[in-house]
Amino acid sequence: MRHITTAEMTTPEMSEAESLEVTKIYSISGFLSDGHALIKSRPFRAPHHNASLNALIGGGANAMPGEVSLAHNGVLFLDELAKFPNRTLDALRQPVEDKKVCISRVNGTHTFPSNFMFVTAMNPCPCGYFPGRKCTCTDYEIIKYRNRISGPIMDRIDIQKSVHPVNFFEASKGETKRRTSAELRAVVERARKIQQERYRNEEAVYCNAQMTTSLMQQYCGLDHASLELLKTTCEAFGYSARTIHKLLRLARTSADIDGVPEIRSIDIQKVLRLRDLDKSNSSLLVVKSARMQDQRECQVPVNCNQLMKKRDELHNKELLQTIEHSSRSFEEIMDFLTADDSQE
Ligand SMILES: [Zn+2]
Numbered sequence: 001m002r003h004i005t006t007a008e009m010t011t012p013e014m015s016e017a018e019s020l021e022v023t024k025i026y027s028i029s030g031f032l033s034d035g036h037a038l039i040k041s042r043p044f045r046a047p048h049h050n051a052s053l054n055a056l057i058g059g060g061a062n063a064m065p066g067e068v069s070l071a072h073n074g075v076l077f078l079d080e081l082a083k084f085p086n087r088t089l090d091a092l093r094q095p096v097e098d099k100k101v102c103i104s105r106v107n108g109t110h111t112f113p114s115n116f117m118f119v120t121a122m123n124p125c126p127c128g129y130f131p132g133r134k135c136t137c138t139d140y141e142i143i144k145y146r147n148r149i150s151g152p153i154m155d156r157i158d159i160q161k162s163v164h165p166v167n168f169f170e171a172s173k174g175e176t177k178r179r180t181s182a183e184l185r186a187v188v189e190r191a192r193k194i195q196q197e198r199y200r201n202e203e204a205v206y207c208n209a210q211m212t213t214s215l216m217q218q219y220c221g222l223d224h225a226s227l228e229l230l231k232t233t234c235e236a237f238g239y240s241a242r243t244i245h246k247l248l249r250l251a252r253t254s255a256d257i258d259g260v261p262e263i264r265s266i267d268i269q270k271v272l273r274l275r276d277l278d279k280s281n282s283s284l285l286v287v288k289s290a291r292m293q294d295q296r297e298c299q300v301p302v303n304c305n306q307l308m309k310k311r312d313e314l315h316n317k318e319l320l321q322t323i324e325h326s327s328r329s330f331e332e333i334m335d336f337l338t339a340d341d342s343q344e
Pocket residue numbers: 125126127128129130135136137
């Protein structure tokens with residue numbers, strides 16, 4: 001009996017053309033299981049962070065497809081992203097961007113498709129408990145850990161959400177109505193149908209993620225209030241044009257999920273809440289001073305109540321400026337940060 005995987009239950013059905021593409025890749029890789037002429041469910045690949053560059057991108061003496069191609073038309077899931085070697089993460093940029101991967105060998109160059117949905121997970125900090133009380137990391141350590149994922153890779157990730165620990169007492173009440181995977185799949189299929197209809201005259205565009213700039217001008221018009229909201233947030237977080245395009249595509253999808261023709265202000269508000277990591281990073285504090293020669297910024301204590309309070313009082317940027325221009329010594333900065341104003 002064939003087992004139905006979770007990916008099969010939750011991902012939208014593949015078209016016949018997509019099925020053929022996936023089957024061809026699995027066939028040349030020798031992964032086509034007995035009795036299966038055609039793969040009908042979207043692949044779900046989750047390679048370990050120890051996987052070699054060749055295994056992930058493709059290669060070897062016979063230039064075989066890698067995980068990025070085995071995940072074509074499906075999902076590539078990388079758990080513990082920060083543990084993947086930098087070389088591997090950098091090599092992912094081309095297949096993510098171009099939706100294909102080129103492997104050159106002595107006997108020729110091979111091109112494999114790699115149009116997958118990139119899903120990844122990582123801890124918020126080295127110890128894994130940030131922003132909870134149990135976290136023992138300093139902001140410096142957290143920033144260093146998060147910087148393992150380079151800007152260009154982060155830029156290519158559309159949705160970044162923090163997942164908070166489950167509150168046992170809330171969850172056991174069982175009051176919250178959760179949508180089942182089958183219900184979610186129906187919602188996704190409905191939204192995709194709208195998109196297929198919208199792009200029926202476009203070449204190689206089937207969903208919002210593939211929208212070109214000119215298509216975005218046509219289908220992602222915003223009213224004045226939404227435009228202002230988007231502009232203010234993008235300026236505050238210094239978003240690149242690539243990120244703004246991603247936000248607009250997501251807003252279009254949000255409107256499609258609700259089946260409405262125009263992007264609403266509520267869609268923009270919704271997508272601006274989908275970049276948790278940017279917001280979390282902007283609240284982190286690394287103290288640097290002109291007189292600090294060594295790397296003592298890593299000694300800034302976190303979980304210190306006074307420091308937290310001070311951070312809440314002042315905007316992070318303002319605080320950094322105050323410190324950076326003051327040329328104070330490390331001890332003076334610590335005194336300034338940990339001073340308890342209420343006792344003055
Ligand atoms: Zn931590």
